[in-house]
Amino acid sequence: MSRLTAPEPEAIPDGAKGILDAIQKHFGFAPGMFNTLAANPAVLEIVATLQRSIAKLLDAKTRHTIALAISRTNGCDYCQALHTFVSSELGGMSSDDIELALNGSSTDPRRAAVARFVQRVAETRGQVGDADLAAIRGAGYTDSEILAIVTVTVVFLLTNYLNNVNKTVVDVPAPSPKAA
Known part of the structure; x- marks a missing residue:
């Protein structure tokens, strides 16, 4: 059970309704996380x-790879x-690519370097070492x-x-099975 209370649909503040409608349209459903955030329209x-x-x-x-790697790193x-749902259904990533990203890797060497780097960013709270920067630069990434x-x-x-603070109940549909 989530620890923070999402407003009932009829009690959603006006400032949050339009944002939730746009999220619903984008995802095809309104993820519970956003419903909870609607309790504070400014945060949403x-x-x-x-x-x-x-x-x-x-x-x-690359953005999906980062999201997956960071989410797994932070538990x-x-x-x-x-x-996983967004990467599969909206991002065109295979289940293999998703699993690799969750584990800090990728079939693409540049994305694999990004996944490892962002894990280091999270693990070190941003205090990455020179070797971490050298590795991401070595994969061809510029400072920008x-x-x-x-x-x-x-x-x-x-x-x-x-x-994580909320312990949001997982209400996300499983990705649809895709042909291999």
């Missing part, structure tokens, strides 16, 4: 704005379920892209923390 707006903003950073599969069951990687990571850390 901040999270939704950050998530829309990071869509401008990096390619989608956020809710985020792992949601990002590293800034984007860290920014995307922090946005997913935020939702991991919100859902």
